[in-house]
Amino acid sequence: MTTMTFADAVREGLAEEMRRDPLVWALGEDLSTAHGGTSANQYLGLIEEFGAKRIVNTPISENTIMGAAVGAAVAGTRPVADLRMADFGMCAVDELVNQAAKIRYMFGGQARVPLVVRQAIGMRKGGAAQHSQSTEAWYVHTPGLVVVAPGTPADGRGLLKSAIRADDPVVFMEHKDLWSTKGDVPDDEGMVPIGEAKTLREGSDLTIVSWSRMAHLAVEAAETLAADGTSVEVIDLRTLWPWDKVTVYASVAKTGRLLVAQEAVQVGGFASEIAADVTENCSTDLKTFPRRIGAPRMPVPYAEPMENEFRVTTERVVAKAREALDA
């Protein structure tokens, strides 16, 4: 094991895949600048190792970053397109949703679209309305796409590697506030399979399902609740589509209670889908109806008191969990 930051681990994963397969390459804004990526060093040093044909520093042209990745994928390479933030990913929704997600299907399987698009999600402090959004539900809703949202350095590295090797287009959503967090990363290849959740903490009274940064808050909430003598199981989905129903159903069968926690706006969010699915498929196991928690349906505000009003905090997760536990 080696301890490293999320950003470093994911960069290692990319470099390892680029060494393994000469058809893997990356494109995006600022990839070859002094800080190597969006100020988090995600690409630092890669241009020196792989050259400008494989670490392509692009103009601010989101349509073409995404569209070129699609064209290069159908033409036999494995591009990793970086759109910096999910907020900028919206500039390229057309190329991702109308092209990447549909080409294999609408051309009857004549081509695959083996690309990864990195779209960083989530709030930091003061990011405000256009640098803070979590849009994972948009892409989970889109047939043809795989969506992953790893929460640890090891999962970031391992899932990026799986995403690069997959023949499906994969939306890789990393939380901006996780880039600097540290964790143990295995010294071996460290693959993390697409579609496999990880149980972060075992418990018997309530299942909290979450992903990305919110999974860490769910663990904190579970620790708080443990002080009350309540045993909470926490599942980090890691992959949102396809999500690991086997692990979630088994956990709900054990606990009989489910809370799904997400940072994104609650209305129309992915937590709603999981809650509805479990309601339909685990009804005999449930002691009470599933709960979900997400942000109010408003843009992310700037000033700290208002920003905190938007946030799904550990305390709010605990309160929601108690609702389910008391039912």
Place this chain on the structure above:
Amino acid sequence: MSETDQPRNTPARIFELYKTMCLIRAFEERAEDAFDEGFINGSIHQYIGQEAVGTGVCSNLRRNDYILSNHRGHGHSIAKGADPEAMMKELMGRVGGTSGAKGGSMHIADFSVGMLGANGVLADGLTMGVGAAQAITLKGDDSIVAVFVGDGTTNRGPFYEALNWAMVYELPIMFVCENNTYASSTLTRSVTAGDGPVARAKAFGMPAFDVDGNNVVAVDALATDLIARVRSGQGPHFLHARTYRVKGHISRDKLLYRRDGETEENWENEPLGQCASWLADNGLNEADLRSAHAAAYAQIDTAVTAAKESPFPDAALAYEDVQDFGPPEPWAGTGDAA
């Protein structure tokens, strides 16, 4: 009909191009008939009047060169060598269609001949085209990319992104702007500032040339030059072909936005007649021209018959080719999508 390797402007070479144009014309006319008879759903965007552009360009491409098309893709596909019978089956949604009947007319594609797809969203062919060119560069192939766009698309943002991008990375790509005068039912010049597509391409430092897009001899000659330059590593080039969309935006379009006589005046310049005249002037006998024309229609009639006789695909095939991870689940209960 790729890789016509005769020297340019010889009657033998131009006769081959004429045959391709006849095939496209026959395909489009018979597709309209089939549409009117109810054999084709959705809509069809016909290439009638523009055959010289796709034919003159693709005749200079190799099988492993890529083309990306727009929504008006039948002609580009045939010119690049796609099988018209499989295409007609695709239009009719039948087994044996180029895309397994999943895409229909607007998503016509044949990757086996390097035709990477027609497209329902304008300008996406440009961005994907530069990506395909980047893949070629990475793989070290000597193939090239040609992207077909219409005049209307020159008003979309990705057009500029892609032209800039192609120049920055010196990609092996040719942009072919087929200026058919109309953006859907709007006269493009009525919504377009400046001096037109050539001026816009030149603003990026891209070599850009204008040609009579209804004259296949001229298109072929210019495309021969430009494609040779692209293939030899001289970077992106821009070919602007002036033509006219004889038919409506889609086959149902009644052309209510055109002045009286406009279509008929432009029909005088349609490319097949021009090409036939050139061939007659250059020694081809009229019987050969007539028999080539008839052979094209016979081939398409056979394709239409085969398509009508081909069955519809099983509904369960709808679930295939969505994705490897997390494919769709069939309707619960009946096991039958119906």
